Amino acid sequence: MACLPITAFPPLIPLIPEIGNIKKNPRELLKYLDLIDQFSNGICSATKCADKDIQGAIQDIEDGCKPDLNNNNTFAELIYGAFVFYSPLRDSICFKNNNVFCVHETLNTTLSLPDSPINITGNAVIDAIAVADPEQVCTRCNKDIINTFGNFIKNNTLALQVLAQAGINQTRIDTMKIGVAVKCGIKFEDGKVPDHLPQ
Known part of the structure; x- marks a missing residue:
């Protein structure tokens, strides 16, 4: 599938032994x-896969990997989950804010927060x-990502x-939604997502 460019994945190889x-x-x-930015550039430079193509791939995995899926093979489950969640994953990977990928912004911000005192x-x-100032975590990027997955x-x-x-x-899921609403306000999870993604 041209919509899943193989050349986008090599930047992630150094992460494998570090999991x-x-x-x-x-x-x-x-x-x-x-490296995550390089991966995002590669994924977002390709046209988004059509739903029917993703459904076909999901069916192929279900048919061809049934024993692995039934035996909880981690790799098979990971690939299967990635295809099931392809649409919100791809959209979230491609969201940008001020020309910075939202995945980069979110990881950089949340993983750089000081430890909670409790x-x-x-x-x-x-x-x-949970203890961060709302303006640090209640960003447009996080709203777009949360609503994209919530809608999906x-x-x-x-x-x-799969979840x-x-x-x-x-x-x-409900506990997470409550946590987000308490932290960022009820309108944060309004289901609205940007319509400016590259297709």
Whole structure:
């Protein structure tokens, strides 16, 4: 598929051996923002895949990788999830604010926040976001990303199943939505997304 340019992916290769370190300390991602920008440029330079093509790829994965998916093969689940969430992922990867990719802006801001003085959730990044000033995290970029994913999963049984398989059930989604509303205000999750994406 020309809409998934293989040449966009090599910048992410250095992250693969670092996944364990990044899971332990997400701030490690800050070292890779330039590579993530290169990946974003590659993905966004291609035309967005048509829904029918993505649905065909999802069906091919379901048919061809059924044993791997049934046995919780992490790689197969990751590829499957990436195709299921292709549309909001691709849109979010391509969002920009003042000519900076929103993914870059969000990672740079949230991963650079000072640690929370109190333990709230046990996740250092989420706790830092929880105590941050709203103007640091309630940005246009984050609004666009949150609404894009929120609109996508609304009444999307397959997307909700993939999230549940990853341990993110409806209760956790609702808790996240409440957290965002408390932090950024109820209008932050109004479902409005930009219509200025490259197609």
